[in-house]
Amino acid sequence: MKELSVGGSASPVHAWGLAEIVRRIRAGEVSSREVTAAFVARCEAVEPRIHALTTPLYEQSLAEADQADRRQAQGETLGRLHGAPFTLKECFAAAGLPATIGLTNRTSAIDAEDGPLVRIVREQGGILLGKTNVPQLMIWHECDNPVYGRTNNPWNLDRTPGGSSGGEAALIGAGGSPWGLGGDLGGSIRIPAHFCGIQGIKPTNLRLPRRGGVETLRGMRAMEYQPGPLARRVEDLQLALEVLCSVPPEPREQAPPALGDFRAVQVAGLRVGYWVDDGVFPASPAIRRAVEQSADVLRQAGVEVEPFQPPQPDEALAVYLGIMGADGGAGFRRLAHGSRLDPRIKRLMRITQIPRWLRPSLAWVLQLAGQDWQGRLLTSVQPRTTDEYWRLCYRMTAYVRQFFAALDAGRFDAMLFPPHALPAFPHGDGIDLLPAASYSFLANLLGVPAGTVAVTRVADDEQTGRPASRDRVLDLARKCDQGSAGLPVSVQIGARHWREDVVLALMHALEQQGESRADYPSVERLAISEWRRDDDR
Structure with missing residues (x-):
């Protein structure tokens, strides 16, 4: 496929991020039609292999792009996302489209209107390319269901893109979309971003409204599901969050503090606590290296980085799983x-x-x-009784207090740690490898903002190191490392409540250094011509 480069850029359009697209359209360097057509062409090239889209809207998106160009030519006031394409996790409500979450009993349930987050993106000029795939019921870190089939990781078709925002991550990672809206209750933004070599952020719990989509754990409010963006670059996450945060909060909920801008954060002088092993599930060699190297990069940027060990990690995991499965x-x-x-x-x-x-x-x-x-x-x-559930909620509150007491003792502003114990694992292993996601569960339990930023790929000599084990889960982890060379690796940044700006500032510092490395998982290094053709969904 001929890669479209327009507007004087050496990079193909599908490698541009959201912020760059918006800048170029506003400057008249490129039209919305040209940008949207380039992403449609890229989707058509990658979809036969990765199967990320559930509802392509190619003709509709091109028509909307033409309308956006006419409005710009007429001098109309433009929204902040004018003419820029985006995609949407299948669970979110979009007018005229189904939200099945992979259930065959929901295929005829068509949403009458956009949910509030989708509405604000469209009002600000975003052009919907389509919806993307999820695991059935959105409860495991893969992307497969009886309605739409299986989504593959663009870096290795035999591996999963993660879940539950796996379709988003796979399509963005393959260059089929510049950004998309996902959701996170247990790493569902951060893990797919890590597996597919892109950036993603889970905002502080209650930062964005939950309404406007299919909820699975209905009524569970001990831990809050959070929508959030996945994108090519950190500046794209900032722009997307600024738009999303303009939606009013849920009824009966206090408006959150204003979103800060990461560019206003002075990184030098921040104190960051880091760990490579949470004491629950050992991280793979490549993950450990990524965290250690990132700690060094931040030190070079003037950040004070020191070891930190989360308190009682087994208690954190037990409380998280207990609450999630209490019904x-x-x-x-x-x-x-x-x-x-x-x-x-x-x-x-x-x-x-x-x-x-x-x-x-x-x-x-x-x-x-x-x-x-x-x-x-x-x-x-x-299943838990009401009394047992309340006790779990009390244990959660006690753990959060204990964690922040430890963070306060170290005077830490933020945290650096793995997003997951493993790189992308083979299809079918997601449920058994649930404990390996303990690194992501922590931010959901604490309610803090956390993001993943791609920094490297698995090296040839990092595919071994785990001992053989009788335990099926640990043995699957050992087998996951085997054959993982070349897969993307991210690190995770967490910060205190409402400090998404600190998370993004530290992610940006790592991104700037990482993009210059030969082992950085850039979409321009993804050779789709070498993919085997795989039409089996």
């Missing part, structure tokens, strides 16, 4: 009633129905057989 899967079963289920979801549903009285004995047998992780998960994720 025993009842909410998921209601949503999925009458739908064709993915085999892995069927397995999860069977596990949720194991009687409580039997779980301790089964866990003991599993652990006796060397399946420690499966035993731990069996007792962590189970």
